[in-house]
Amino acid sequence: MMKHYEMTDLGLLYHFLGMGVVQTNKHIFLHQKKYATKVIEKFGLKSCKYVVTPLVASERLCKEDGSEMADMSEYRQIVGSLLYLTATRPDIMFASSLLARFMHNPTRKHMGTTKRVLRYIQGTLDYGIEFKKGKAATLIGYCDSDWAGSEDDRKSTSGYAFTLGSDFGEEQVEGTPILCDNTSAIAMEKNPVFHQKSRHISIKFHFIQEAIQAKEIELIYCKTEDQIADILTKALSKDRFVHLRDLLGVKLARGLEGSVDV
Incomplete structure (x- = not known):
């Protein structure tokens, strides 16, 4: 790239705007493990039991669900943190966008769902987005x-x-x-x-x-x-969610060739 653009070589990139960068011979791996860990600790879920999907496939959220109002400030902080995590975790994009619809009047049910997404993140802290080297530039x-x-x-x-x-x-x-x-x-x-x-x-x-x-x-x-985009439009069952998450490029760091550690 130095032949085409004016730049200075500072060596391998390891961190950028709160994201971790890991490079191997065949992959570039981006993650936000450190940030995600801080978010989980901040909202008191450090020792929580994790779940395998961010949302329950059969559950539907609406503005008025009959439950009491939740702490709006805390709810907004959690949703904002989740939206920032989507930079390297597009697997939580639908859940985060859905929860953002209820920013003005969150209920306890909405709050419970945000906590579920954090429990999912707790179980997938070592996940990030994988970019493979050597692929032709085809959109x-x-x-x-x-x-x-x-x-x-x-x-x-x-x-x-x-x-x-x-x-x-x-x-x-x-x-x-x-x-x-x-x-x-x-x-x-x-x-x-x-x-x-x-x-x-x-x-x-x-x-x-x-x-x-x-x-x-x-x-x-x-x-x-x-259909990869299906993971961005609705809550899915475990098997389908895991399958599409893999196709989307969200992978476990240790599963990449080259012994990646985060």
Whole structure:
């Protein structure tokens, strides 16, 4: 990179803005173990029993759940800390964003859920996000939506994840692949036959169709079980959560080749 950019070599990077950086021959690993540990200790959960998922798959949160009001100041501090952790822990992105909806009037049930997320972090302190070296610079996107998942207004929660390879200086001339598990949505955008059936859709939303025609993006079908963005839209069962967490790149440090220690 020094051939392309003006820079000074200060050696290997170990810390940056509160994040730990570990480099091996094949990986770069980012984590926030030190910060996460401090957060857990701050809110009195140092010796808590950990859980394997941040949210209960069958549980739904809403603004008015019948429980008493919680300490707003403490709730906001916890949620703010969780949002900062998403820099290297996108596996808690949905849980953190969901809890942020109740900042103004948190209940005891909401507070209990924040504590559950901290218990999940307690059991995954050595996890972070992995970047593999040597991958071609190809931008690939995953998108998904939880249909009418909000208990309060029945609005949908959308999520997307993009990956870009690690090699610099490469030009991507083909359209960016967008992986979607909705065959109807793909057919509607690719097949002009469907236009008469979708005339009620405002013209301003046809930009996806235009992007496909301009070869800027390409919609590709992705099996639901491999739809990475699903972890960003809803609470999942243990097996599915762990599977998608791995695909998302959130890994255990010791599992990486090169004996990584945090």
